[in-house]
Amino acid sequence: MFRLASQTDPDMHDRLPASSTGNAPAPASAPAQRRAAPVRRLLAVYGALLLVGGLALGAVAGVVSAATTPLGHVDGQAVTEAGRGADLFLTSCAACHGVQGAGTANGPDIRNAGAALADFMLRTGRMPLANPGAPAQRGTPYFSNADRQALVAYVASLGNGPAIPNVVTSGADVRAGWDLFTANCAACHGPAGGGGAVGGGFVAPALNKADATTVGEAVITGPAPMPRFSFSPDQLDSLAAYVAFLRDAPHPGGATSPEVGPVTEGFIAGVTLLGLLLVARWVGVRRDTAGDPLAEEAAGDPHRTGAGTASDPADDQGDPTGGRG
């Protein structure tokens, strides 16, 4: 029910060479060129802080926006919004996706992306890209809520894509969500949603910032290289509920991180071992502080009167300090 039409480019975020500009009009005022990478990074950090601080707020906002915005193929109101959306599209999106959203050499055809994918990309700050080759990663949203909704409505009006799903986690079956998650998601996003590398330079993002709507949008649209899943609305609710559960998952064993796994544990074990080495160094004697010998096993031991002493006379004289200060 949520399947996109087949001509949508699955490699929506493929890293295309920046040199091949194709036939795009490429207005100079495209936001991509206006923003320098460091500023963007700062913004991303700031946005991350904001998001962590106001997760609950964000979730509420997401649900509200999804519930109150008449997107997709509703005519009346959408036309007005799409008018504003068309303007924004021309200035911010058409450089890569083409004036009609049909795609250029720099960006894929998004005519059938639908409101779901457009909202996913814009609301999580993945679009617009800093430049055509950049990876689409979570960042600070570029557009205000009103602008985004207008843009989403415009993109939705371009073709026949899925609408923004209405994902409600309260009362959802979290156990079913666990089942779905381990079977379909953990292979890339990790058992605790910590994310991971999936090859080809792509990274499955950590899910600790993904609200219910974001999860639902990603699952039904499959932002490349993620596959699309044909889940029922109930399944989407369950899955989003489990992702929300992971965010505050109980960790009875003590401190933990979303990146659970033996690599993290190995590093912590290494630090522990360093601590133990310091303990041993404290318990034992460092040669430079050693005083007089406390005890000495006498000569004459049958195991110590072999060829060793005779054949290696230089050992003791070679370095009177013992080489240890």
Place this chain on the structure above:
Amino acid sequence: MAEGERPVDGARPGDAAMPAEGPASDLPERRTELERVLGWFDTRLGLASTVRVAMRKVFPDHWSFLLGEIALFAFIILVATGTYLTLFYTPDGRQVTYQGPYTILQGASVSAAYASVMRLSFEVEAGLLMRQVHHWTALVFFGAIAVHLARVFFTGAFRKPREVNYLVGIGLLLMALGEGITGYSLPDDLLSGTGLRIIDSVMLSVPFIGPWLASLFFGGEFPTVGILSRLFVFHVMLLPGLLIGGVATHLAILWLQKHTQYRGHGAREDNVVGLPFWPGQVFRSTGLFFLTAAVITLVAGLIQINPVWLYGPYVPYVATVPAQPDWYVGWLEGALRLGLPIEPTILGVTIPSPFVPGVLIPGILVGALALWPFLEARLTHDHAEHNLLDPPWRTPIRTATGAAGVAVFLVLTLAGGNDVLAVMLDLPVETVTMIFRFLLVLAPVVTWLVVYRMARDVRDGHERRARTGTKPEPPAVLLVRGPGGGFRDAEQEP
């Protein structure tokens, strides 16, 4: 009494019955109750003189001799916590319905083994703490073994007459690896099963015998229900038994041959300078044991490890990421990840791609490590006994070779986490893998050359000073206190 005066063969029990050196007429009626009990045992077992000698065994002071003790203590903690876990663990791969308090999994079909680990984690008193102490200790155990091995290797403690004990140590390391791998697999969580699947693939890749080998080990074609009970027998009976016997042998040979020691402070080839066992080393070791247990328990009590409830039970068609073994198996995992995807056919026999990185390369590495004492003796024509240790700079070739080995181990271990590193470094995982492939060749060569040059320079410096009779001068710095109260180097311009 000198350490060397051990009872000669043919001495009868009771010959050395009296604990004191005094004559037999030394008021025997005033002996305490304890002495009477000990005397009773001694007239029957005749151990007094042996124990007296043993009590005076001298332990070198230097802290690096305590590294092996940390490993020993970790092993003791592993046995103790493992015994507790065994009381509640069920080595049963048959499916049951989970009914425990972890609500997310209620009603899920899991193996009885996984259910018992969940019960250990959420229901058994102190079960999770014991699990975490056991697991963290295992991670530290291998670290302690590694640094102990490094100390032995880089100081030449493996030389004649200790080659046998060195081999015993290598055997212990391999048995410990077996313990680690089987222990990792027992909870039957998703990572456990993934690890077993990899072991299965590596076994299958052995030419000629692969399928038989895997079938013999797993009791059929993977996944088998019976594998957990097999692993359990290895983990809690066979390997611990072998380890305890091996550790006893390791220590007995050490006792018999006495410690090596560093040069200086009266140390000679024919003596051992340090603390006597009683009343010295026994307290140092006891203290170290409790400190080791304290540090590990602190970490285990505060930091979660192996949350099997998040991974979920093993289902063959399910996977998770990042999927790594515990760090001490990381070098084997790394070798597999760096292995080239080629399957040559030689004389009609196809060599599956896991064979070279999974079997051949680890075999060569372990073999080289085990045979190094004999290799070195042959190369240097040094067949003399050595009880004094070399500081690493004295033997540039050995030190450089060991350092190169460490470099290989490090590269392989890091490569085992190539996907995690790829995310950290913001690079495609394929690029990281290629970098590690080059590093695997380059790092040991560069390390060898650099370490060799460094060790040789230090050695030459020492030899030059020994020839000219000058002692190494510590760099003197004259500090002058200025009017503002600050200090500055007197030889520098203000």
